[in-house]
Amino acid sequence: MTIGHIGYWAAVTIGLGCLVVVISLIVIRLHADREERLTHELRTPLWRVVLTLSAGEPDEVEDAHRRLLGLSADERRAVEDDAFALVPKLRGEARQRVRDVLRAWGSVDQARNSTTSPSAVRRARGYYRLGVLALDERAGDVLAGLDDRDFTARRTAMLALASFPRPEVIEQMLSTAAADPRLRHDFLAAVDQIGEPAAAVLVARLEEPVTTDPVREQWLAAEALGLVGNYTAVPALEACLKEPDEELRIAALQALGELGAPGSMTGVASQLGDASPEIRRSATTAAGMIGGPSALLVLEIGLGDEDVEVARTAANALRRSGRAGRTILESTSVPVAREALALADLRAS
Template sequence: MTTVAGVALVLGVVLAGLVVVLLLAVALQHRQRTRRQARDARRRAELMPTVHALLDDPADDADDDPAADPQLASAPRLLDDLVLDLLPQLRGSDRQALQRVLAARGVVGRAAADLTARAAWRRGRAATLLGSAAATEHTPALAARLADRSADVRSAAARALGKAGDPASVTPLLAALAGPRPLPLGVVGMALLDLGTPVLPALRTALTDGSPAARALAAEVLGVHGDPAAAPGLLALLHDRWQPPEVRRAAATALGRIGSPQATAELTQLLATGPVPALQRVAAEALGRIGDPAAVPTLVSGLHATDPGVRAACADALAAIGDEGRGRLRVLAIGSSPAGRAALAALDAVATARQWRRPVTSR
């Protein structure tokens, strides 16, 4: 027993010693990290005047080579991190000035070379950096990474193309929705939205090109932008019965967001004769957004559809159109049929919305 107790005591002392060593190691690591963060913060503060001087340069110095500045050329790598952190917050000439700094210091060139690195993390980091630097001259190289064997690199390349702002990126981004390594729809959609309104002409062209997923996403983004010039192309998609249902749904939704009354006839036709309830629902929702009173009779008929989703969408659309639509709903709400219940639910929703919008008066 004495031997067992002695062994237990020794093990306890060893274990306590290990715990103390571990705690000391954690404390030392924390102290080193704190010192490093303080040092980086101090260096960043020292470099900020240099960055401010770059941003204060007049616009006519755009052709000057930043690399000719000895202070800038000898600045530590931390300056590159500081510039990259600031870039997303800047626009116009300020952003261009810092982009020239990154190019002059070789940051952009090294990132472009890393796009073909063996390690996936280096390829992804390079794509992200090129996007932040808005290096549009590297659009083809970034577009090639959309087919990278790594899913993370493909997504990084898509996001980088969106941030870089080159309208020529629309075609490869939409093409990346199909193929053996397709990109997620949300990633491509956000990249297209980041590109802004300069890509609207390319998106209109894409309505007739590419895969069904590409046509549907192009329609969706055009609708988000509310592009009136896209209405004819969207109407053509909606009218084409050979288009896949997801493409026609996206076209109907986009026309509703654009709010074009010229789409009323096509949308009412789709609501009345739609092959599937999903198409009828989006047609009713689009008609509600457009608000054309000419759609009221078809929407009233839609209240008697067999699909409850179609009935609810038609009732909501009638409520959105205005007094004429709500008047029809009040008449139908008297009954207890499925149409009456849908009408009553839509009217209740309107009343609730009005109550929430009512200003609160203090007593």
């Protein structure tokens, strides 16, 4: 066989291979389009049934529940993602009704199996879905996600754990977030969602000796208490103001400001004499958030601080304090006071 023949057959072979690839891609695309079209055709009427289950009249809810429990596997797949996305937006009985249907579809076992998948995306989806389903006995599977090798999966697990507000779960969340600062925002978001049940665990952590390691757990607990909105945390937060750790005191001041408890103003004011400008600035910020007549006195002191950022923080807080705050600003010649007044006039014009 000559070189020409070899070249010819090589070209034919390559051409046929390319043709097969093109035909395969076309078939795959047509199949995908067909599947997407069928899914859409199934999804639209079934989505209406899911919405009826969540917001219909009692007789409509009963019919929708019966209809959804009788769906085929293909029908469930068509509407399952939307149903999972709907659950966090619902409250009370409506949320529980959709959860019950998802559980009846076998979604708990499917989600649990996903958490052991080699794919990080599938594992994250599994943690998320277990959180949405909120079946108490599956809390351990989501807790295991805090040690997942993939950071995105760990974040998803942290957020999903908001559905399991048990003390031991919150303690593990706090410990994990303290060990990995990248999870701080996710921990705080989860605590914000948990709300009141988290307060006792966080206060107990604050009341432990600050010499325990790591201190990061305590200032993270202090920061989180500002989101919970529980006034019973005020004594523990005020006690933190007497500790030497600066980050812990800043977190406690921030939390006291978020809580807005007028009775904590004495503790906040005690920080204005601290050597650290950051502590003094945090104290003036907290005083401005708490508000009231006693806050005006604290802010007036902060207005004369030698650190310009502390003074500016106090001036801006006074600017937001109405007529009484403006009177204090007008009575002084401190540059930041004139700056705050000019800003107020500019915004009013």
